[in-house]
Amino acid sequence: MVLPLLEPADGQGVVPCCPPLTERPMTAAEAETAARMFKALGDPVRLRLFSAVASHEGGEACVCDISDVGVSQPTVSHHLKKLKEAGLLTSERRGTWVYYRVEPSVLAAMGKLLAMPAAA
Amino acid sequence: MVLPLLEPADGQGVVPCCPPLTERPMTAAEAETAARMFKALGDPVRLRLFSAVASHEGGEACVCDISDVGVSQPTVSHHLKKLKEAGLLTSERRGTWVYYRVEPSVLAAMGKLLAMPAAA
DNA sequence: CGTCTATGTTGACATACGTCGAACCAGTGC
DNA sequence: GCACTGGTTCGACGTATGTCAACATAGACG
Numbered sequence: 001m002v003l004p005l006l007e008p009a010d011g012q013g014v015v016p017c018c019p020p021l022t023e024r025p026m027t028a029a030e031a032e033t034a035a036r037m038f039k040a041l042g043d044p045v046r047l048r049l050f051s052a053v054a055s056h057e058g059g060e061a062c063v064c065d066i067s068d069v070g071v072s073q074p075t076v077s078h079h080l081k082k083l084k085e086a087g088l089l090t091s092e093r094r095g096t097w098v099y100y101r102v103e104p105s106v107l108a109a110m111g112k113l114l115a116m117p118a119a120a
Numbered sequence: 121m122v123l124p125l126l127e128p129a130d131g132q133g134v135v136p137c138c139p140p141l142t143e144r145p146m147t148a149a150e151a152e153t154a155a156r157m158f159k160a161l162g163d164p165v166r167l168r169l170f171s172a173v174a175s176h177e178g179g180e181a182c183v184c185d186i187s188d189v190g191v192s193q194p195t196v197s198h199h200l201k202k203l204k205e206a207g208l209l210t211s212e213r214r215g216t217w218v219y220y221r222v223e224p225s226v227l228a229a230m231g232k233l234l235a236m237p238a239a240a
Numbered sequence: 241c242g243t244c245t246a247t248g249t250t251g252a253c254a255t256a257c258g259t260c261g262a263a264c265c266a267g268t269g270c
Numbered sequence: 271g272c273a274c275t276g277g278t279t280c281g282a283c284g285t286a287t288g289t290c291a292a293c294a295t296a297g298a299c300g
């Protein structure tokens with residue numbers, strides 16, 4: 001269920017799931033994997049939540065810090081869960097609060113997917 | 121209806137709609153705009169079509185060259201339309217065939233959205 | 241004009257999605 | 271143990287989405 005946008009990824013030695021979009025036509029399997037990530041970011045609320053976590057100090061944030069996006073709290077939780085299932089975020093409970101974190105390696109893999117060919 | 125992922129964009133002087141995801145929390149408006157793009161790429165079939173066009177010689181391809189993605193022809197047409205509405209592709213009829221093209225500036229804008237901070 | 245090929249549009253349908261309120265767990269502190 | 275606060279899960283509901291078959295449109299070519 002946990003989408004590996006990238007393989008185990010020890011440290012930063014990221015092994016992206018797929019080549020850059022512009023390198024060659026994606027296979028069905030690659031598209032399936034990558035689309036899950038894009039789909040996860042394809043909702044305004046989720047995008048804001050993700051951006052809030054990603055831009056937060058240390059790449060992690062407490063739910064309480066980012067839940068002000070105009071929807072009910074259960075909805076926030078629902079979206080965070082989706083982002084987690086998409087492999088974009090991880091969560092950890094620390095005492096009263098739950099912290100969500102974005103893995104730098106995931107960000108790197110996403111960036112590579114959209115990398116421009118030198119020319120362009 | 122035509123989503124400007126970026127402003128007029130004369131040539132390569134792209135003016136992205138939004139800052140990198142990691143720079144600061146996106147505003148509701150920014151998220152709305154950027155999410156439309158991610159959403160468009162959030163379907164495996166569309167992602168394959170987009171990749172097929174983007175990786176094709178000259179950044180453009182005839183529908184007949186890319187419509188082998190496992191769904192019916194109307195469905196292909198439907199998805200191409202969606203990609204067009206999302207501002208990711210443009211189309212042009214040349215004689216019998218219709219060609220779809222990806223704007224390099226759009227690719228660049230997407231890349232910047234996911235750009236990594238120097239560190240990480 | 242008529243027909244054939246290449247695409248786009250329409251209508252219908254099953255499924256997925258986003259949202260909320262209510263109920264439910266997890267820690268904290270009294 | 272009990273109440274309180276922070277979060278998640280559940281059930282329901284309306285809407286959006288992906289898909290196809292059938293039909294419509296655009297050029298090309300006789």
